[in-house]
Amino acid sequence: MKGLRYGLTLLLAMSVLLLLHACGGGGGSGSGSSLPPQRPVGAVNGNAVDAVIVDGTVNVYAYQGGIRGPLLGSAVTDEEGYYSLDLRTPSQPILIEISGGSYIEEASGQSVNLEDGQVLRAVTHFQSGQPLDVMVTPLTNLAAGLAAYKINNGTSVVNAVTEASTAISTIFGLDILSTYPRNITDVRNATVSLTDEHLYGFWTAAISSWTALASTLNGTQPHTVWNSIALAQVMYNDISADGLLDGKGRANNQTGLINLGLGTVLLGADVYRQAFAQHMLNMAKSARNKTGLDASQLMADANNLAMNTHAAFGGAVPIPLDEDGPVITAIEPEGQYHNGIFQFDVGVSDFVGVVSVRFDVDGAILDFASDPLAPSINIDTTVYSDGAHLIGVQAIDKLGNETYRQFSYPL
Amino acid sequence: MPFFRIVLASFLLFVSAAYAAEGGRLGYGISLQNVAVEDPDGDVPTESGIGFVNLYYFDEFRRDIRYYAEFVYFETDIDAKYQKIGQDISSTGIRAVLQKRLRLGRHFKPWVGLGGGLFREEFTQRHTIDQDGFLLSTLSARDITNFMVSVDAATEWELSNRFDLGVRLLYGLPLNDGTQLYSATAILMFKGF
Numbered sequence: 142m143k144g145l146r147y148g149l150t151l152l153l154a155m156s157v158l159l160l161l162h163a164c165g166g167g168g169g170s171g172s173g174s175s176l177p178p179q180r181p182v183g184a185v186n187g188n189a190v191d192a193v194i195v196d197g198t199v200n201v202y203a204y205q206g207g208i209r210g211p212l213l214g215s216a217v218t219d220e221e222g223y224y225s226l227d228l229r230t231p232s233q234p235i236l237i238e239i240s241g242g243s244y245i246e247e248a249s250g251q252s253v254n255l256e257d258g259q260v261l262r263a264v265t266h267f268q269s270g271q272p273l274d275v276m277v278t279p280l281t282n283l284a285a286g287l288a289a290y291k292i293n294n295g296t297s298v299v300n301a302v303t304e305a306s307t308a309i310s311t312i313f314g315l316d317i318l319s320t321y322p323r324n325i326t327d328v329r330n331a332t333v334s335l336t337d338e339h340l341y342g343f344w345t346a347a348i349s350s351w352t353a354l355a356s357t358l359n360g361t362q363p364h365t366v367w368n369s370i371a372l373a374q375v376m377y378n379d380i381s382a383d384g385l386l387d388g389k390g391r392a393n394n395q396t397g398l399i400n401l402g403l404g405t406v407l408l409g410a411d412v413y414r415q416a417f418a419q420h421m422l423n424m425a426k427s428a429r430n431k432t433g434l435d436a437s438q439l440m441a442d443a444n445n446l447a448m449n450t451h452a453a454f455g456g457a458v459p460i461p462l463d464e465d466g467p468v469i470t471a472i473e474p475e476g477q478y479h480n481g482i483f484q485f486d487v488g489v490s491d492f493v494g495v496v497s498v499r500f501d502v503d504g505a506i507l508d509f510a511s512d513p514l515a516p517s518i519n520i521d522t523t524v525y526s527d528g529a530h531l532i533g534v535q536a537i538d539k540l541g542n543e544t545y546r547q548f549s550y551p552l
Numbered sequence: 553m554p555f556f557r558i559v560l561a562s563f564l565l566f567v568s569a570a571y572a573a574e575g576g577r578l579g580y581g582i583s584l585q586n587v588a589v590e591d592p593d594g595d596v597p598t599e600s601g602i603g604f605v606n607l608y609y610f611d612e613f614r615r616d617i618r619y620y621a622e623f624v625y626f627e628t629d630i631d632a633k634y635q636k637i638g639q640d641i642s643s644t645g646i647r648a649v650l651q652k653r654l655r656l657g658r659h660f661k662p663w664v665g666l667g668g669g670l671f672r673e674e675f676t677q678r679h680t681i682d683q684d685g686f687l688l689s690t691l692s693a694r695d696i697t698n699f700m701v702s703v704d705a706a707t708e709w710e711l712s713n714r715f716d717l718g719v720r721l722l723y724g725l726p727l728n729d730g731t732q733l734y735s736a737t738a739i740l741m742f743k744g745f
Contacts, residue, residue: 176679177632180686231684269684 181270182227185214189239189277190322190345191261191369193222197242199277201226204234204264207292207301218242232269234298236285238262239277244370247326247346247429248353251364259370262377264288264302265318278341279348279373280317284309286381287453294384312413312451314442315341325424328431335438342432343439347421348372351412352403354420359404367403375401379408385455386413410457418443418462422493437494440539466544467491467536478551479522486517487548491538501533522552555672556625556644563623563646567609570621575744576611577716579620583737587628587641589675590729593691595636601628608739616653618663621646624671632681637691639678643731645671647724649704662707671698673730698730708741716741 189197197218203210213235216226222244228235239261243254263281267273275281288305292298310317315337322341323330332339352372353363361367378390379401388408389398401408421443425436436443447462470488489495498516500507502525510516513536520532531547570576583603589596605625612618625644632638649667656662678691701724708718718741724733 176677176690177638177681177685177687180682180684231682 180229180231182229183267183270184225184227184272185235185237185267185275186223186225186272187237187263187275187277188222188321189218189224189242189261190222190244190324190342191279191373192244192247192326192345192349193220193324194218194239194242194244194255194261195220195222197222197224197239197255199224199226200238200240201228202236202238203230204236204298204302207289207298209236209238228267230267230269233267234264234302235267236262236264237275237277245326246349246353246364246368247324248349248424248427249363250326250429251362251368253364253368253370255370259374261370261373262286263318265306266299266302274319276318276321276341278317278322278345279369279376280309280313280341280344281306282373282377283380283386284317286377286379287384289381290384308451308453312446312449312453313341313344314445317341323432325432325434326429331431331433333433335434335442339432339434340439340442343421343424343434344417345369346424346430347417350420350424350427351416355403355406358406361404367406372403375403375408380453384453386410386453387455387457388412410454411460413446414449414454415447415460415462418447419492421446422462437539440493443493444540461540461542463491463493463538463540463542465492466542467495467538469534469536469544469546471548475548475550479520480552481523482519482521484517485520485532486515487534489513489516489534489536491536491542493539495536496539497535497537499535501535503531504533520552525552527552559644559646559672560623560625563607563621566621567607570609570611571744574611576609577741577743579606579608579610579718579739579741581606581608581720581737581739583626583735585626585628585733585735587626587630588732589630589639589641590726590732591637591639591675591678592694592729593637593678594680596639597630597633597636599628599630601626603735603737606737606739608741610741616655617650618653619648619650620665621648622669624669629677632679634681634683637678637680640676641673641731642676643671643673643698645669645673645698645700647700647702649702651704651706660707662705665702665704665706667702667704669700669702669724671700671730672696673698696728696730699727700724700730700733701727702733706739708739714743716743 199216201214213230214226214228216224218224261277261282262285263277264285284305288301291301320337320341323338325342325346348369356363356367382390388401390401392399422436425439444462448459467489472486495513498510498513500518529551533547535545537543586600588598603626607623610620627642629640647669649665651663651665653663674695676693680688682688704722706720708716711717718739720737722735
């Protein structure tokens with residue numbers, strides 16, 4: 142019996158070993174799993190523009206609860222302000238910050254280095270695995286400030302990011318996150334028609350122009366102290382403090398709101414509206430504008446901003462882009478005698494441009510000038526009695542502001 | 553796999569010798585196991601699986617006291633969950649258990665036992681995933697030699713002159729970072745010729 146047991150045991154052992162050899166291993170329920178796939182990469186691209194920021198550090202953070210979360214990715218902007226980085230992260234709101242680097246002010250040509258603590262931000266939604274274009278500008282910085290305010294006041298992060306970007310985009314008339322702001326001082330951006338990209342470039346140039354004025358009013362060379370990036374920080378403070386573009390923000394370690402500005406030049410709703418609009422037109426008229434676009438092509442957008450009544454302005458009544466009528470000046474001194482048929486010329490100028498000039502004699506309308514920019518009319522003195530007469534000139538600018546002036550001439 | 557073969561060969565040598573000398577019972581079992589891994593790097597989801605390699609040798613010391621030796625090979629894949637480590641596990645080892653029969657009734661005389669085992673456990677493909685199920689990180693493979701204390705309860709029925717069928721419930725507690733085990737095993741026992 143024992144021999145049979147030994148035989149059975151030996152057979153069992155050999156069978157198992159043969160089975161192991163044949164199968165390469167034991168049984169079991171596992172089959173050797175493969176690892177789950179990696180999350181697909183989503184490329185985040187864009188431009189840092191205040192104007193074009195070169196060698197700026199781009200950091201992308203998770204945007205959690207309205208504050209900067211973990212760092213998700215980094216890049217450096219190239220000579221066109223372009224950056225690109227890959228994110229392998231779940232869908233979520235993100236905060237993009239630009240720091241360091243330098244740019245050239247559109248209005249003055251002054252090169253400006255970003256100082257420590259000076260950043261431009263953008264907040265947006267990242268969809269995992271999907272490409273995303275995000276511009277980072279003073280306007281997206283404003284939206285980031287508004288989003289922070291909304292989040293601090295109970296709005297969900299997702300809604301705050303959307304609402305803030307929509308608000309600032311609505312005010313400035315373009316998609317601030319996806320539109321590429323073209324450098325208006327670069328002849329490569331010459332165009333015959335206005336695009337959102339050019340408009341965006343003119344908005345950043347307007348900020349440059351306004352800060353140049355603020356520099357002068359502060360007694361400094363343009364953009365040496367008070368420049369666009371400095372203003373961007375103040376603008377962020379302004380809107381993040383109370384959700385309004387009202388020139389009121391927080392000082393360090395203070396709870397109350399204070400008046401904000403660049404040096405002695407204060408901010409207010411109508412700096413954002415009227416002044417920025419005016420300075421955009423100034424830049425359009427400037428020799429630094431290489432786009433080929435003129436102020437008349439930007440007039441509608443400038444006026445829309447100047448007259449904007451968005452809630453972000455806190456109900457402040459807007460001041461028109463230009464409240465003054467055209468200035469009318471005599472070419473020849475009053476009192477000069479004319480007879481027969483003579484050509485009467487006047488000089489007419491206006492900030493926003495003149496659209497019509499009409500002439501009359503003693504209130505009797507003659508005609509409109511064929512060229513409002515160089516208005517003139519032929520007057521036949523033989524139809525009037527001898528003596529002094531009043532030649533009237535009515536000029537109307539592109540915003541409807543009217544000036545009427547009379548000149549006295551003996552005919 | 554070398555460890556697997558060494559342990560299996562050792563087990564078979566022991567069984568051969570014991571069976572030849574004492575004429576105990578040989579067994580083969582299929583087990584349903586619930587595995588909980590003690591992982592030094594974080595939580596691991598519990599996982600259930602079926603073990604197909606469970607070999608036994610049963611022998612009685614005296615009336616109502618017996619021991620059994622068990623060879624176990626088990627592997628399973630644990631899917632990662634958010635903030636829990638996924639991994640593949642293979643466990644090879646032997647267990648020895650001393651059991652006492654409790655005569656609780658005319659037809660119900662279960663065995664209860666206390667034992668210990670030595671297991672070589674390998675944890676590979678260790679990884680974490682994010683909340684959407686994508687791979688977040690991989691962790692290096694690890695292996696341990698795990699001493700496991702076990703308690704069990706079993707009952708059995710005679711199927712024929714040569715075969716018995718047993719059912720065993722077992723709880724195994726690792727004494728280091730290994731696998732904690734709950735298992736239910738059906739064992740076909742061969743009583744010999």
